Amino acid sequence: MAGVAYVYKRLWNAEVVIDPNLVLPFKGYRYVVHGSSNPHYHVKWHGTTQAGEELGTAMDSDKDGTTTPFQITVVSSSNSDKRTTSTGMVHSVCLIGNSVKSIANYVNGKEEAKTTLEVVAMNGTTDVLSTRYYTSVFHAFACEWGTGATHDAEGNITIESPANTTLLTIAATYNESDGGTIHFVDKEEVKIYSVAIKPTATVAAGDGASLVFTWSGMSHTLNDSNIVDCTDTFTYMHYDQGLKYVGEDSFPRQATKAGKVVLSEKLIANAQPMEIEAIIECCFCKLHPINVNPD
Structure with missing residues (x-):
């Protein structure tokens, strides 16, 4: 029997924060944690225990981009998850992963992957691309909402690479993706x-x-x-x-x-x-x- 298919996961003090509309709290999750400004991962889960199961169940696909980093597509199965609609549900999603700015520079040893938070503005059932290229992506969470009746995803929001190949899912009526891996x-x-x-x-x-x-x-x-x-x-x-x-x-x-x-x-x-x-x-x-x- 599978447990809950979501887990709370946050990255504090990421090396790179992409947040063009400034929707993340704490100025992009910047905070002195335990006396240091080092990156910290905070993971929380609640549910009924299973006979050995990844927190939040395993992500749909744990893609390896350490040889060739990949761009990410974010899309919902519902057109209500859209930033341009004030009454919409989820307006933006934040990705947690490790990323680079340039695939060519990374492959040529001129750039190293960095811990990353990237906010992506939702456009309903239309694909939206990340600006960064990822060696790994291991969580996604809703971080901005409209004035809809419930502050959670209206449809299944999928984190994909390539398009139509799902890596992570924020299931409808929730705000956190699956995946207990870092x-x-x-x-x-x-x-x-x-x-x-x-x-x-x-x-x-x-x-x-x-x-x-x-x-x-x-x-x-x-x-x-x-x-x-x-x-x-x-x-x-x-x-x-x-x-x-x-x-x-x-x-x-x-x-x-x-x-x-x-x-x-x-x-x-x-x-x-x-x-x-x-x-x-x-x-x-x-x-x-x-x-x-x-x-």
Whole structure:
């Protein structure tokens, strides 16, 4: 049985923010988080736990653009999701991913992918293209609405590449897309900052839930030690009010172009209604250069 097909995901302090109509809050999700202005991913999910499932269910297609970045098409199945209609439902959608300005410069090694928020103004059932080219896109959320009766998508809003090939979906009547995966850019340093798991109803003895981080493409794309590319598991059991972990990893993982993590929830004994939250901090090391090959 599949769980809920959406998850809340935000990127704070992205390296690139494309927001021509200035609809994003916090000046484009700029904020000093835990004393730093590094990029942070904030993930929240609530639902009934499954026997191991990606948060929000897996995205429709996890496209790899690390060789050739791709442009994105955004479109709705309803003409009510349109910015030029004041009474419309969803006016704009924000993409979360890693992107470049020029495919040619990226391929020639003159540009590196950067963490990105890009707002796309909806035009109903007419395709709208992103301005950036993506090595990965892993979430989309509605970020501007009209005066329609409900502030959520009227139709299924699909994030596509190429056109008519769906990568992510914001389902009708919701505002968040599917997909519990986060992709990192080359040499990005990644730490788990905090995790919280708590029940939203009384949990019977023996029941609980786990949040699992499954890493790949960290440190080296050919790494097979099962140490760096491994799973981190955080578990809540019935005997307290919930699990709250704050302390962040002592040392970071460093991503390659293929670096990513998949966040999954897993029931213990019986399915239970749970809330799960995680914060991942990212940075780029800027130490003074050292002589790594002394004479």
